[in-house]
Amino acid sequence: xxxxxxxxxxxxxxxxxxxxxxxxxxxxxxxxxxxxxxxxxxxxxxxxxxxxxxxxxxxxxxxxxxxxxxxxxxxxxxxxxxxxxxxxxxxxxxxxxxxxxxxxxxxxxxxxxxx
Numbered sequence: 730x731x732x733x734x735x736x737x738x739x740x741x742x743x744x745x746x747x748x749x750x751x752x753x754x755x756x757x758x759x760x761x762x763x764x765x766x767x768x769x770x771x772x773x774x775x776x777x778x779x780x781x782x783x784x785x786x787x788x789x790x791x792x793x794x795x796x797x798x799x800x801x802x803x804x805x806x807x808x809x810x811x812x813x814x815x816x817x818x819x820x821x822x823x824x825x826x827x828x829x830x831x832x833x834x835x836x837x838x839x840x841x842x843x844x
Contacts, residue, residue, distance in 0.1 A: 730816060731805070732756055733798045740776060740793040742769045748798070755800075774822040779807040782814035788824065 732755040737746040764770050775788060776795040797805040805812040 730756075730758075730800055731797045731818075732800045734776075735796040735798050735804060737776065737795045738793065739790055740769075740795070741772045741790065742767070743772055743776075771822055774820050775824065776807065777818055778820040778822075778824065780805070780813055780816060780818040781820060782818075 733748055733753065734746065735748045737743045762770055762773060772789070772793075776793070779789070779794070780797075794807045796807070799805060799816070805815065807813065
């Protein structure tokens with residue numbers, strides 16, 4: 730489980746984020762991320778996606794990475810291969826839909842998405 734984001738670098742509007750200056754509460758078991766268009770929601774989900782097991786690198790700018798904190802206080806760096814896939818992360822965003830529905834324009838209005 731992740732407890733917080735310590736820093737984000739080279740990732741669009743989120744570049745330069747540091748958890749120390751923002752002082753956000755730690756993540757809970759379930760978290761909802763929302764915001765205005767172009768506020769960084771997809772970029773943030775792609776940073777989470779860097780930790781997913783077995784996926785090619787998500788569509789992020791070169792060098793984009795995040796350093797995460799887990800509940801034990803240790804750090805996970807998305808640049809380190811050893812830190813990837815150490816926790817169970819699943820991201821549902823537009824990249825997920827593209828991977829799982831090759832022609833989503835023809836999908837019925839009610840369907841189940843799974844990976």
